[in-house]
Amino acid sequence: MNHKFLQIHPQDNVLVALTDLSAGEVIEFEGKKITLKDTVPAKHKFALTEIKQGSFVYMYGSVVGKSVSTIISGAVLTTANVKHEANSFSEKTETTGWTLPDFSKFEGRTFKGYHRSDGQVGTANYWIVIPLVFCENRNVEVIKQAFVDELGFGKPNRFKSLVQQMADLYKTGKKEQIETLQVEEFVEVSASKIFKNIDGIKFLTHQGGCGGIRQDSDMLCALLAGYINNPNVAGATVLSLGCQNAQPAILKEKLDAINPNLDKPIILLEQQKEGTESNLLSQAIKQTFLAMAEADQQERQDAPLSKLTIGLECGGSDGFSGISANPAVGHVSDLIVALGGKSILSEFPELCGVEQELINRCVDYTIAKKFSKLMVDYAASAEAVGSGFDMNPSPGNIKDGLITDAMKSSGAAKKGGTSPVVDVLDYAEYATKPGLNLLCTPGNDVESTTAMAGSGANIILFTTGLGTPTGNPVTPVIKISSNTKLAERMPDIIDVNTGGVISGEKTIPQMGEEMLEHIIKVASGEIKSKAQLLDQDDFIPWKRGVSL
Structure with missing residues (x-):
């Protein structure tokens, strides 16, 4: 080069x-x-x-x-x-061939994960607390305050300590010394954990469940069902008010559609039945503690790499993303698919202009037709409110060289590698087929990563050229820098640097293999991703409809 x-x-x-x-x-x-x-x-x-x-x-x-x-x-x-201008697309015109990558280095390799009764394997073991409606967010926060520190999942607040020091200096008339104060480096504390085999208890608050159209409530229930079924989740505590659109029966219906034999513990409490808030919270806390004690009995065991489901995401992209980070992630996707695992490519507005290539990579006409319809309908819905895919690039994208959506999309699609598309999923549908899956989500980073975890991703690869602090409550997010300057400037959020591809020190296959080695360590719990260390637990469901 x-x-x-x-x-x-x-x-x-x-x-x-x-x-x-x-x-x-x-x-x-x-x-x-x-x-x-x-x-x-x-x-x-x-x-x-x-x-x-x-x-x-x-x-x-x-x-x-x-x-x-x-x-x-x-x-x-x-x-x-x-x-902006992009290639047009039509129905499937051919079937694209695929040459498998050399995956011999990873044949027979394993990671240590949590085996679920349905055959899925988690890369982590979380308990989740979720409200069916925003009215329960406050109660979820009370449970969070009660649990996190007492169970040993809390971390020292370095910035609280900083404010205390500043206050002391101010009160003693030493205001001029404030500028010299240093924030201590973060050190993970885990020795006080009560449950040794549980990675954390996570709280997925949101603003949905009522007030919008029924389709949004149904979709929210489908998304939450996906989180409960995600292999990284040991069980769930669900809080319902009682009168909201997102009813427990709908959640159960969505769970049965994904996994009719689901045997994970689910604690469901309804405030309007329990009576006082105190009674609701005490029941939720006691039952959750006892259920977590049971979940703590499960330990990590060896699992083949075919049990990995990798989400493929990009955010804060730059002009190098489509040259270094995204193709390297694409190579990882091809390796995972060759080994029998799953990968999920989302962000449909960022597939604008590469639709025909993806259509021709679909394994059959039905899947290709579904992808085409989702793309057309999505574009039409954006145009109906005075927007369009051409408005997708952000100011940061443009400043760093991505001046049209098609330019951004052509690079973003490289995350999907070259393997056949085995399935196309609408939002909140669960990935079940080994191979590359296309998932309909917005280009918004958090809405997209939220959706991939809800579709079963147990690891998410997130490329960035500008830097973004996105994470997920239940799925480890591994941040990949497209350039070395970013990796050096923001080492607290970047896990893997692909800048060596730009400098000519590394090839795409070399970088992909290094990345897969890192994935295996994170999936085995040997190391944590930077997003996990920083508790970047972003969760934003996609709301397609209007508010009523």
Whole structure:
């Protein structure tokens, strides 16, 4: 790889700057000299040849934009001279072949997980407390305050200590010393844990369950059912008010649809039946404690890597994400699929322009048709409220080189590797087929990771070029940096750095294999992801409808 610029695909008419390039600098590409007309920041693109007004811009071999004005060779691409444009798609026209990666290094390898009676294996062992309606959020918070510290899951609040020190200095007239105070490095405390085989008790509050359309309540119940069924969950305490749209019967219906033989302990309490708040809370706390004591009896045991279900996510993406982090994650996905496991690719607005490729990778026409319909319906619903996929790139994306949704999507789709698509899932449907699954979610980071855990992901790989503190309550989230500068600037949130791909020190397969080794350690409980260490327990259900 040239370490100053890169052509991603032979059909591309733009080059990507791998480092800052100066106006007037002369570069050589395939024997042709190009004088840069503008300063090109790293991660941004410049024209390889003249792109006439109204012509397509190509990256990854796909259409990622259309020129608003003529862009001369060596000129930088911006939102002023390029607008969103993407390849169209139709029905399945062919079946794409797949060459399996070399997975011999991982044949026979295992991780230590929690075996469930339905054959799933957890990479963690959590108890969850969930409300069926937002009216119960306060009661959930009271249970949280009662449990976390007393069970040894709490962590010292470094910043509370900082405020105490500042207050002491202020009261003693030493305000000028406040600027010199240092925050202590975080040290995980686990020696006081009461339950040695439980990784934590998690509290999934939300703003749904009533007040919206019935479909939103049904969807919320389906999502919560997925969390209860997730292999990383030992059992659940469910609080219901009683009169809300999201009824316990609907939750049970959704659980039966996912797993009719589910035998996990579920404690369900209804406030309007229990009477006083004190009675509700005391019953919830006592029953939860005793159930957790039973769940604590289960220990980690060896499991094949085929028991891994990997969620594939990106957030805070930059111009390097589609070159380093996302393809490396795609290689991991292909390895997991080759080993008999599952992977889940979501964020449908970030598949704009690569639909035909994914359609042709679908194993049959029914699955391809479902994907096409979900994409069309989603795009139409966005346009109906005055938006569209073309508005997907965030200010941070644009600043770091992703100036159109198709450009962002073409790189984002690399997380899905090259394996066949075995199933297409609507939001809150559970992944059951080994192989690559497509899951309909928004591009919003937390809504998407929330959905993947609800569809059974027991590990989530999260690539980022700008840095984002997203985590999940029940599924370990492993953060992957697209560039070394980010990994060095935000080491508290980054687990794996793929910047070596940009510098030429690592290949995509090498990086993918290193990542899988890291996954095995996290899945076995040998190490925790940075998101786990920071208690980044983000949970936001997707609300598709309006409020009534």
